[in-house]
Amino acid sequence: MSIDPILTEELLLGCQHLEVLDGYEQKQELYWYKELERWVLHFNVTESYINPESNISKMTQWYMLIDPLYPRGSIGVYPDKVNSVQESYPHQNDNIETDDYPWRWGRVCTDWDNSELDLLSDNEEFLDAKQRLFWHVQRLKLWLVSASNHTLMEPGDVFELPHIHYRNEDKVVFAEVTLHFDKWLNLSSRSGSVFLQKISKFPNIIFVSDFFNRKSEVIQEYDWGNEVSLNLEKQSYYGVWLLLKFQPIKNPWAYPKTFRELEVLCSSNKVDLWEEIYDLMHVFRDNDRNFILLGFPIPKIVGQENQIIQWITYEIPKLSKLVKKIKGFRKSKDMYFNIDRLNHLKPSKELNYLCTENWSKEAILSRGSLDLNSQQGRVFLIGAGALGSAIGELLCRTGVSQITVCDNDKLQIGNLSRHILGLDDLDEYKSVSLSKRINQNNLHIKSTGITNPFPDLSEEEIEEMDAHDVIIDTTGSDMVINQLNSFGWTLPKRFISVSLGFGAKRIFIFLSNKHPFPNETFFKYLQPWLVLEKQENEDISLPREGIGCYHPLFPARLDDIWTMAGLAIKEIEIWWPNMFGSNVFAVYEQQQINGMPTGVLLKQREVF
Known part of the structure; x- marks a missing residue:
């Protein structure tokens, strides 16, 4: 058997402060509504500025449902079933009534925002015990005036559709x-x-x-x-x-x-x-x-x-x-x-x-999508390791329409420390599992996985690759770079190479509109950095010969990989729209002072 909560001093303080608000009158003592687990405040509001030609009376009755965690938690303001607003207005839930409660369910959005309201009230909700109830009732009064004058939605406001209470979850x-x-x-x-x-x-x-x-x-x-x-x-x-x-x-x-x-x-x-x-x-x-x-x-x-x-x-x-x-x-x-x-x-x-x-x-990617031209792009992603999976994940969430993942490796236990795939994908092909995840992240994307390594593809796989606009290599492999140049492409492609330095301290980004891939130019820009990497890490035993990010023991953490992958996406975003534009080689480097991160610097950016 549950016990009703005790009326707190904070809630009483909020109610007491309401008494100084002009036009406010409390109708009855606060009471606990057990079924909804809310405190209920029944009150009148009198507002002299109500438009007399509207259907809204100058005096209306309201119910406020208050979370027992007050001043934290939710607050809802609802019209009385009889002596209040009977119709539905903008910035209000569908104002229906039911037999179970003395109020209608047309909750007023007291935190609604438009240019007129900004001039009349504090736009940010007060969260302290004394002010929070006052703020909601004050905003309710302003809402009533605007509703009576049909000014709840003014030119320049975001358009809002009416609210509906639905009968089922479909x-x-x-x-x-x-x-x-x-x-x-x-x-x-x-x-x-x-x-x-x-x-x-x-x-x-x-x-x-x-x-x-x-x-x-x-x-x-x-x-x-x-x-x-x-x-x-x-x-x-x-x-x-x-x-x-x-x-x-x-x-x-x-x-x-x-x-x-x-x-x-x-x-x-x-x-x-x-x-x-x-x-x-x-x-x-x-x-x-x-x-x-x-x-x-x-x-x-x-x-x-x-x-x-x-x-x-x-x-x-x-x-x-x-x-x-x-x-x-x-x-x-x-x-x-x-x-x-x-x-x-x-x-x-x-x-x-x-x-x-x-x-x-x-609609659903408006907060983080690439431009329209980029969204129509079809990406052939070579490499589904730690870096490749991060690039694929980020691209799919920015609206790219198609990503085909090419990798013949299977996920091993050592990969899990920095790979987006999980235990369910162990001993599965990374390309297949990554493409499955990409599809799950975006209802509009079409992603498939190829389990043969590039360039050892079947005729069908080559035909599928030819249908893509952009080839992205994330393997860190010299052989793949050279094959991008010598492969018998039937159609012109755009190329991207993204690779990490030791420990993901640096990222090397090469964006090319030249066809075929200009491998000599790529190595010309990259070689001095590889020499520096070798000098900086000559006393460190590497897990393989050379610098790469795909080995299970490659010493780079997931947070470092994602930081650098995000920078690669930003470079790609700038480069992508102009398919006849310049080529880019960029190097970003993480910075530290006394072991503390201080950001990332652009160390080199060549446009050619």
């Missing part, structure tokens, strides 16, 4: 990018069928795959990576799509809740919902799960032009079974439609929304 994902936008707008028809699939590895994710027009021609397909496209354990679904020219959002800011609301919204924009899609829904009579996808244009920034198509999804159960013609209905279409309108398409029936998200490369 999520529909699509992959729209800005380049698709004009294509959608120029379509001759605005409805058709859509193919979706769920794979066993992601049991709650439904991937949108192909859109078809009314002639069953593919008009849009999403190029998911190997992790999705090559998965054999799939479950297929079918649906219909409708592209709208308007945003299906009710004032002030909510999606329709019922079919009637959706119909009215469409009709007000001169769209007959059922005329557009009902004849395409015949497959809904055979399948237990069916989907309607509504697409509409949205901007990225409020006040700017629309840039991308957003989709929302309704799940529809199996429609009426085929029956004999019923007297009184002249057309079978009318018969079925009227039966469906009494059941699953009933006007008052609540829409069953599924969470629908844009999982395009543009």
Whole structure:
């Protein structure tokens, strides 16, 4: 049996400080809500600056749900079920009500941010016991004023879609990018069928795959990576799509809740919902799960032009079974439609929304992707050792579309101290395991592993290599460097060599747009550094003849390897966009003073 927590002095101090806030009135004593494990504060807010022409009253009631760890933990502010805001606004959760609680579930985002609010309030939340509750109620008052004046989303703010409370955990994902936008707008028809699939590895994710027009021609397909496209354990679904020219959002800011609301919204924009899609829904009579996808244009920034198509999804159960013609209905279409309108398409029936998200490369990699030209690149990675695996890992997370890994070594126990692969990959080919990991890191990448060493490849493997734009060597092998020059390439390539010095103190980066690989130029720049490396380490017994990073005993730690690999990626990023540009040789060196790291210096950078 759990014991209710004791009301702390910190929480009492926060409540006492609220008394000095103009317009605040506490309705009842703080109480503990056992089911939610939160303290509940019921209060009034009176705000004289509320727009009298709005649907928001000057006096509203609210509930604040407070974490028992206060002043740490979460704080949520919710409207009273009766005496408060009844509609949904921007920067607020869908303001639905349930029978279980005295408040609605339209939690206000009191930490929302726009230019107007910056001028009126401290933007950073106070976290001390005295100020934190005060800050949230003060922000609530400002939110109410902005909501009443319809200024919660101002030009220049990031565009925000309405919030929805979903009934189940399934999520529909699509992959729209800005380049698709004009294509959608120029379509001759605005409805058709859509193919979706769920794979066993992601049991709650439904991937949108192909859109078809009314002639069953593919008009849009999403190029998911190997992790999705090559998965054999799939479950297929079918649906219909409708592209709208308007945003299906009710004032002030909510999606329709019922079919009637959706119909009215469409009709007000001169769209007959059922005329557009009902004849395409015949497959809904055979399948237990069916989907309607509504697409509409949205901007990225409020006040700017629309840039991308957003989709929302309704799940529809199996429609009426085929029956004999019923007297009184002249057309079978009318018969079925009227039966469906009494059941699953009933006007008052609540829409069953599924969470629908844009999982395009543009959307999910926006924080760390390379430029668009680099994202389209196809990389043939020679070497899947400590450095090669780091380069492959970093490249796949920056949006490169295809990486083929070539290495004939298997993972040994000594590799684990600095390799991204783990115990599950022991005695497996590094190239295969690394390509598997790369696929798992990016839904849009296509990666495979080749277990033959370069250049001893089969005809099929050579043909596969020829389809790549950029060849990256991370082996530290002189033989591979020379083979890059002498190999019988059928198409021009761009070349990258990345290698580490002893202990990963230095990294040597060679970026070449010349074809074939200019091995003599490479050695001309690298040789003086190899001489220096040998002099610096002549008293150290190396695990093999020469300098390399692939031996299990090579004395370099993982943190050093990743530090240097990150610098290589930055050099590659600058060089990559211009395929007819300059060539680069760069050397970076880690610096220390009295054994303490002081950073990395660029020791040499030749552009030729």
